Amino acid sequence: MYGRRRTRRPPRKGNFNPEDEKNVKHTKIGVWDLYEEKQPELERVPLLKRLNVEHYLEMYNTLPFVWRMMKDIGSMRSCWFYMGAFLLVELVSSLIPALSLWYSGQLLQIVQTAVDQRTVDKKLLLHVAVGRFVCTIATQLCSHSKSRLSRPLIFRIRQFYSVRIFRTIARLDVPTFDDAGIQRQFEQVFAGDSRSSVAWEVIRMAINISTTTIQLLSQLSVLATVLKGQRDGTLLALLCFSRSLFDWVQYQPKMPLVWAATTRNEDYLKMEGLKKTVSTNLHRQEMVAGGMWEHMHAHYSKCSELLGEDAAGFWPLYNVFSTRFQWSTLIKQPFKELPQIVFTLRAVQYPSSIPLSLASLNLITQTATTFSHTLFNLFSQTGSVADSFATIRQLYEIMEVPNRIADGDIPFPENTRSLQYGIAVEFRNVSFRYPECEEYALRNVSFKIEQGQLCVIVGRNGSGKSTILKLIARLYDPEEGQILIDGRDIKALKLADLRRAMAVLFQDYTHFPLSIKDNIGLGDPAHAEDEDRIEQAAVLGGAAEFIEKLPDQYDTYLKRPVGDVYSTLSEGTKTIFGRPVNYQGIRGIGNMKGNETTSLSGGQMQRIALSRTFMRTLDDEQKVGLLLFDEPSASLDPTAEHDLFERLRRLRGQKTMIFSTHRFGNLTRHADLILYMNDSLIIEEGTHADLIKADGEYARLWNLQAQAFLS
Incomplete structure (x- = not known):
C-alpha cells in the first residue's frame, strides 16, 4: 500500500553485516562499495591461503546434502x-x-x-x-x-x-x-x-x-x-615444473564466501533508472505524450559524463580492479627459459x-x-x-523452508451442506502490520458478520479494506487479536479446507502467463479442464462476448510465456547487399505473430479476473459459502458495474458475501452490514439506513457522491 515505510531492523546474530567494521573489509570500486568478510586466522597463513581452506571446510559440511542428492538420483530410472x-x-x-x-x-x-x-x-x-x-x-x-x-x-x-x-x-x-x-x-x-x-x-x-x-x-x-x-632428466624435469610451481604460488584465491556490494551513487542510480525507463514499453505512452525523451537524454548524458569510467556494473569494474600488475610476473618468463639454457650448456659439454x-x-x-x-x-x-x-x-x-502461515488440523466445515447458508466471520480486536512495515494496516478492528449476510466495507483507498479480506483468506495472520470462522479460531482450521470454501477476487489481481481458458479454469482447479464450465464462468464474468471476438478465442495468450526466436538480423535493417530484412513471409508460414502480447482494456482484464472467481461458484459438489470481492468494479463502466452487482446478488443466494469498495453504489442499499473504515479503523457500522440516520462520516460521503450525480 502507498505510504508504508519499511523499518530497518537490526541484523540477526550470525548474519553478514556490512556495518560491522571489525569483521568486514571495505573496498571502493568505482561507484560500488564492496564489503568482504575478513578471512579467518587460518586463512592468513600464506600456504593455507593458497589452498583456500574455507572452501574445503564448506565442502565437508555440505557432504550430507550431497549424499541426499545421490540417493535421489539413484531413485531415478x-x-x-x-x-x-x-x-x-x-x-x-x-x-x-x-x-x-x-x-x-x-x-x-x-x-x-x-x-x-x-x-x-x-x-x-x-x-x-x-x-x-x-x-x-x-x-x-x-x-x-x-x-x-x-x-x-x-x-x-x-x-x-x-x-x-x-x-x-x-x-x-x-x-x-x-x-x-x-x-x-x-x-x-x-x-x-x-x-x-x-x-x-x-x-x-x-x-x-x-x-x-x-x-x-x-x-x-x-x-x-x-x-x-x-x-639430466631429473634436473630438466625440476626446471620445467618450477614454472608450474611459480604459477601456483602466484595464484590468487577467489573472493571470500561472504561478501556483498552496493552502490549509493545518485548519478549512477538515476542513469540506470533512465536506461530501464526507455528500454521497456511500460512507460512509453507517458514518455511520448509528455515529450520527455529529450530531457531524459540530457540527464543520461550528464550522468554518464560525470561518472566517466565508473559508469558500469559491478562485475566489469571488479574485473578491471582485480587485474592488477604484479612485479612477480617480470621473473616469470626467465623460469620458462631455464630448461633451454641448461640444454644449451649440456649440448656444448x-x-x-x-x-x-x-x-x-x-x-x-x-x-x-x-x-x-x-x-x-x-x-x-x-x-x-x-x-x-x-x-x-x-x-x-x-x-524444506516452512511456511509462515502454519496449517491447522481441524477439518472445515463439519457439514459441507451448511456452506449453502454461508459462513460467519468475526474479528476480535485485530491489529495487523504488513511484514517489515512500521504503520498498522488495521488497528483494534472488531466486527461480526453472520451467516448469509451481505457485508460492504467502504472507505478511502489505503484505509484497510483489502487487508481485512486478505486476513479472512488467511494470506497473513494478525499480530494481535483473533479471527473466528463459524465460531472457531481461523488458525485451527485446515488451510486447504478454508480456502476451498471461499471464492476471492482481490483488487490487485493478476493474470497468469497462460491462455485465457487456463486463466479462468484455474479459479476451480478441480474442473480447470472443463470447457463448458469455463465458458459459463466467462458469461457470468461478462467476458464471453469479447473473448469470442478474439482470433484464438479462449486459447488466446494475454502474454506468451515463451517468445519466438529470430536471427540476429533485426527487422527493418538491411543485409550487406542492401536487401531489406523482412520476417513477414516466415511469420506467415510459421503462423507466428509479430506482437506476442494481446492488448485488452482494463475493464476486459477485470472481467477475466471476475470470470475466474465465478468459476469456483459453479461447482455443485464443492460448496462455496463465502464470497470475497475486493473492488471488483474498479475498471468497469457504469452499465457493466450495474450488471455485475445484479449477477452477484442473484448468484449469492444465502451465501455470505463481503464486498469492499470506495464507491457508495447501489449495492450498499441492499447490504445487511456496512463497515465504514478510515485510517485503519472501523469508524461506523450498521445498515445503510442506520448510517444515513446517524448522519456521520458515511452519510457525509454518501451525500457528496449523490450530489455529484444530481448537480
Missing part, C-alpha cells in the same frame, strides 16, 4: 547404469594421457638406441606408432561416449529437479515468498536454466576431480619411469647427446605444460565444487 558407464569411460579417458606418455618414453628409448648403436628397432617403432594412433582414436571415442551417456543422465536429473523446484516455489505462502531473504536464495539457487542441472554439474565436477587426480598421478609415475637413467637431450626436453616440456594446465583445472574445479556443494545445500534447505 536407469540412472545408476548410465552413471556407472559414464564413470568407467571417464576412468579410461584419464589413463590414456599416461599411456600416450609411456609411448613417448618408448620413442625416446628408440632415439637413445639409435644414438648409441646406430640402429633402429623397427618392430618397436611400429608398435609405438600404432599405440599412439590407438590412443588418439580412443580419446575421440571416449569423448563421444561421454557425450552420448551424459544426455539421458542430464535429461532425467533435470526433469526430476525441475518438478521438485516447481513444487518448492509453488507451495510457499505470501509472507514467506515475499521475504527478501527467501528471494535472494531463489536468485542464487534457481538462477536461469542452471537451477535444474546443478545436480549434474556437481556429479560431473566430482568425477572430473577424481579422474584428473588419477591422470596426474599416472602421468607423474610414467614420467619418472621414462626419465630414469636419462642424463656433450655434443653427441644433443638428439637425446632435445627429445627429453621436448617430452618434459610438453608433459609439464599439460600437467600445469591439469593442475590448475583441478584447483579451479575444487573451488567450483565448493560453490556447487553450497548450492546443493541451499537447494535442499529451501525445499
Whole structure:
C-alpha cells in the first residue's frame, strides 16, 4: 500500500553485516562499495591461503546434502547404469594421457638406441606408432561416449529437479515468498536454466576431480619411469615444473564466501533508472505524450559524463580492479627459459647427446605444460565444487523452508451442506502490520458478520479494506487479536479446507502467463479442464462476448510465456547487399505473430479476473459459502458495474458475501452490514439506513457522491 515505510531492523546474530567494521573489509570500486568478510586466522597463513581452506571446510559440511542428492538420483530410472558407464569411460579417458606418455618414453628409448648403436628397432617403432594412433582414436571415442551417456543422465536429473523446484516455489505462502531473504536464495539457487542441472554439474565436477587426480598421478609415475637413467632428466624435469610451481604460488584465491556490494551513487542510480525507463514499453505512452525523451537524454548524458569510467556494473569494474600488475610476473618468463639454457650448456659439454637431450626436453616440456594446465583445472574445479556443494545445500534447505502461515488440523466445515447458508466471520480486536512495515494496516478492528449476510466495507483507498479480506483468506495472520470462522479460531482450521470454501477476487489481481481458458479454469482447479464450465464462468464474468471476438478465442495468450526466436538480423535493417530484412513471409508460414502480447482494456482484464472467481461458484459438489470481492468494479463502466452487482446478488443466494469498495453504489442499499473504515479503523457500522440516520462520516460521503450525480 502507498505510504508504508519499511523499518530497518537490526541484523540477526550470525548474519553478514556490512556495518560491522571489525569483521568486514571495505573496498571502493568505482561507484560500488564492496564489503568482504575478513578471512579467518587460518586463512592468513600464506600456504593455507593458497589452498583456500574455507572452501574445503564448506565442502565437508555440505557432504550430507550431497549424499541426499545421490540417493535421489539413484531413485531415478536407469540412472545408476548410465552413471556407472559414464564413470568407467571417464576412468579410461584419464589413463590414456599416461599411456600416450609411456609411448613417448618408448620413442625416446628408440632415439637413445639409435644414438648409441646406430640402429633402429623397427618392430618397436611400429608398435609405438600404432599405440599412439590407438590412443588418439580412443580419446575421440571416449569423448563421444561421454557425450552420448551424459544426455539421458542430464535429461532425467533435470526433469526430476525441475518438478521438485516447481513444487518448492509453488507451495510457499505470501509472507514467506515475499521475504527478501527467501528471494535472494531463489536468485542464487534457481538462477536461469542452471537451477535444474546443478545436480549434474556437481556429479560431473566430482568425477572430473577424481579422474584428473588419477591422470596426474599416472602421468607423474610414467614420467619418472621414462626419465630414469636419462642424463639430466631429473634436473630438466625440476626446471620445467618450477614454472608450474611459480604459477601456483602466484595464484590468487577467489573472493571470500561472504561478501556483498552496493552502490549509493545518485548519478549512477538515476542513469540506470533512465536506461530501464526507455528500454521497456511500460512507460512509453507517458514518455511520448509528455515529450520527455529529450530531457531524459540530457540527464543520461550528464550522468554518464560525470561518472566517466565508473559508469558500469559491478562485475566489469571488479574485473578491471582485480587485474592488477604484479612485479612477480617480470621473473616469470626467465623460469620458462631455464630448461633451454641448461640444454644449451649440456649440448656444448656433450655434443653427441644433443638428439637425446632435445627429445627429453621436448617430452618434459610438453608433459609439464599439460600437467600445469591439469593442475590448475583441478584447483579451479575444487573451488567450483565448493560453490556447487553450497548450492546443493541451499537447494535442499529451501525445499524444506516452512511456511509462515502454519496449517491447522481441524477439518472445515463439519457439514459441507451448511456452506449453502454461508459462513460467519468475526474479528476480535485485530491489529495487523504488513511484514517489515512500521504503520498498522488495521488497528483494534472488531466486527461480526453472520451467516448469509451481505457485508460492504467502504472507505478511502489505503484505509484497510483489502487487508481485512486478505486476513479472512488467511494470506497473513494478525499480530494481535483473533479471527473466528463459524465460531472457531481461523488458525485451527485446515488451510486447504478454508480456502476451498471461499471464492476471492482481490483488487490487485493478476493474470497468469497462460491462455485465457487456463486463466479462468484455474479459479476451480478441480474442473480447470472443463470447457463448458469455463465458458459459463466467462458469461457470468461478462467476458464471453469479447473473448469470442478474439482470433484464438479462449486459447488466446494475454502474454506468451515463451517468445519466438529470430536471427540476429533485426527487422527493418538491411543485409550487406542492401536487401531489406523482412520476417513477414516466415511469420506467415510459421503462423507466428509479430506482437506476442494481446492488448485488452482494463475493464476486459477485470472481467477475466471476475470470470475466474465465478468459476469456483459453479461447482455443485464443492460448496462455496463465502464470497470475497475486493473492488471488483474498479475498471468497469457504469452499465457493466450495474450488471455485475445484479449477477452477484442473484448468484449469492444465502451465501455470505463481503464486498469492499470506495464507491457508495447501489449495492450498499441492499447490504445487511456496512463497515465504514478510515485510517485503519472501523469508524461506523450498521445498515445503510442506520448510517444515513446517524448522519456521520458515511452519510457525509454518501451525500457528496449523490450530489455529484444530481448537480
